Amino acid sequence: MGWKISHDxxxxxxxxxxxxxxxxxxxxxxxxxxxxxxxxPNNTAFIVPSQSVKW
Known part of the structure; x- marks a missing residue:
């Protein structure tokens, strides 16, 4: 199959x-x-699971 180059x-x-x-x-x-x-960032706080939060 040859190349078919259009001129328009x-x-x-x-x-x-x-x-x-x-x-x-x-x-x-x-x-x-x-x-x-x-x-x-390396300064994120880590929450220990054994800690309890008192409301």
């Missing part, structure tokens, strides 16, 4: 290439978004 518009291969690049960019951005873990 964009080459369909260019659109396919742009779509593939956009998908790769989207996958990379989603990976970075979901893998980013904000630093949790």
């Amino acid at each position: 518009g964009h080459d369909p291969r260019q659109i396919d290439l742009l779509a593939v690049l956009a998908l790769l960019l989207l996958i990379g951005a989603a990976y970075l978004y979901f893998e980013h873990r904000p630093d949790t």
Whole structure:
């Protein structure tokens, strides 16, 4: 099957290439978004279960 390049518009291969690049960019951005873990503060209070609270 030979190449069919139309002279009146964009080459369909260019659109396919742009779509593939956009998908790769989207996958990379989603990976970075979901893998980013904000630093949790270490000064959080820990409640010991044996402690009782009087109201």
